[in-house]
Amino acid sequence: MKTILITGGAGFIGSHTAVELIQAGYEVIVADNLSNADTTCLEGVEKITRKKIPFHKADCCDKRQLKKIFEEHAIDGAIHFAGYKAVGESVYKPLMYYHNNLTSFMTLLEIMVENGGGNVVFSSSATVYGQPDILPVTEETPRKPAASPYGNTKQICEDILADAVRAHPTLKGIILRYFNPIGAHASAMIGELPRGVPNNLVPFITQTAAGIREELQIYGNDYNTPDGTALRDYIDVVDLAAAHVSALKHMVRTDRTGSCDIFNVGTGKPISVMELVNKFQAVNKVPVKYRITGRREGDVEAVWADTSLANTVLGWKAACSVEQTLEKAWAWEKRLRGIK
Numbered sequence: 011m012k013t014i015l016i017t018g019g020a021g022f023i024g025s026h027t028a029v030e031l032i033q034a035g036y037e038v039i040v041a042d043n044l045s046n047a048d049t050t051c052l053e054g055v056e057k058i059t060r061k062k063i064p065f066h067k068a069d070c071c072d073k074r075q076l077k078k079i080f081e082e083h084a085i086d087g088a089i090h091f092a093g094y095k096a097v098g099e100s101v102y103k104p105l106m107y108y109h110n111n112l113t114s115f116m117t118l119l120e121i122m123v124e125n126g127g128g129n130v131v132f133s134s135s136a137t138v139y140g141q142p143d144i145l146p147v148t149e150e151t152p153r154k155p156a157a158s159p160y161g162n163t164k165q166i167c168e169d170i171l172a173d174a175v176r177a178h179p180t181l182k183g184i185i186l187r188y189f190n191p192i193g194a195h196a197s198a199m200i201g202e203l204p205r206g207v208p209n210n211l212v213p214f215i216t217q218t219a220a221g222i223r224e225e226l227q228i229y230g231n232d233y234n235t236p237d238g239t240a241l242r243d244y245i246d247v248v249d250l251a252a253a254h255v256s257a258l259k260h261m262v263r264t265d266r267t268g269s270c271d272i273f274n275v276g277t278g279k280p281i282s283v284m285e286l287v288n289k290f291q292a293v294n295k296v297p298v299k300y301r302i303t304g305r306r307e308g309d310v311e312a313v314w315a316d317t318s319l320a321n322t323v324l325g326w327k328a329a330c331s332v333e334q335t336l337e338k339a340w341a342w343e344k345r346l347r348g349i350k
């Protein structure tokens with residue numbers, strides 16, 4: 011398997027995955043409608059890899075546009091990142107989220123089946139576990155009813171892929187459930203580029219340290235955790251990108267038909283919000299002004315991964331320490347803002 015289509019490849023995780031795939035010897039084609047990204051990260055990918063990347067500004071919901079890409083390139087597999095991802099926004103714009111996230115994925119799968127199948131990796135999320143009863147979560151941990159339309163689209167897309175793979179033997183699928191992806195490439199050429207006010211913790215921290223935001227709000231210190239702030243499993247985005255390479259290799263190696271393997275992609279180590287803020291300040295020697303406020307609606311108290319399955323079956327393991335990851339996140343923000 012050589013040529014991989016990355017939908018949403020101009021985005022945060024997609025661009026890092028493009029780098030890892032190219033460095034592992036794959037040909038990469040990127041399709042992105044640039045609705046929540048621009049070409050900055052793609053230019054970064056080209057600088058890092060010294061390769062020109064075939065880029066198609068295309069909307070995966072538009073079958074004609076996507077089909078044209080399959081006609082132009084001999085695509086062996088796809089990694090589907092294209093989708094809206096703001097939890098809060100999905101509550102206000104559910105139809106937009108359902109339409110975009112479901113249609114884009116179904117369109118991709120339809121075209122792949124029509125073209126004789128292939129391997130597809132779906133970007134799912136730890137959000138499917140909700141607040142689990144037992145921690146850490148394994149892939150067997152039951153999914154909880156989704157707390158947002160965004161979370162529901164992840165669950166439904168998982169089901170769509172499982173059903174499609176069962177019905178179409180030429181189609182092979184893997185679901186990767188990401189925990190909390192953070193950080194940036196070590197070159198500082200690519201990283202997270204949220205539009206407007208960041209929803210996620212680390213971009214908010216880096217923007218506060220850069221002076222763009224006045225202060226970070228820590229959402230709640232009354233959780234039943236060691237320091238009262240919520241626990242998450244923060245996974246380095248380059249490690250996460252590498253998991254996609256391992257997943258593709260695994261699919262070729264095992265050639266499984268009819269069922270869809272699922273893997274947690276995390277570090278297996280819980281870290282609290284307060285710990286993360288403190289580590290960021292310590293490793294980067296930069297202050298982050300913060301204030302404890304009330305809990306954010308829809309947040310869970312604690313979730314972290316049991317990564318044994320990915321470790322043993324995919325032969326993949328998170329390699330980067332959280333300190334290194336936070337250094338890279340800050341290096342990227344500084345480069346972006348021209349801070350010395």
Ligand code: UD1
Nearest residue numbers: 097135137190191209210211214227228229240283306309
């Ligand atoms: C959210 C989504 C998850 C998605 C992930 C992408 C849910 C419930 N969450 O995870 O699906 O895959 O983003 O990265 O669906 N925090 C603050 N202050 C801030 C921002 C965050 O204290 O300004 C805290 C949050 O309360 C939380 C932790 O930091 O405890 C992490 O938050 P965030 O980065 O937004 O990720 P999640 O909500 O865990």
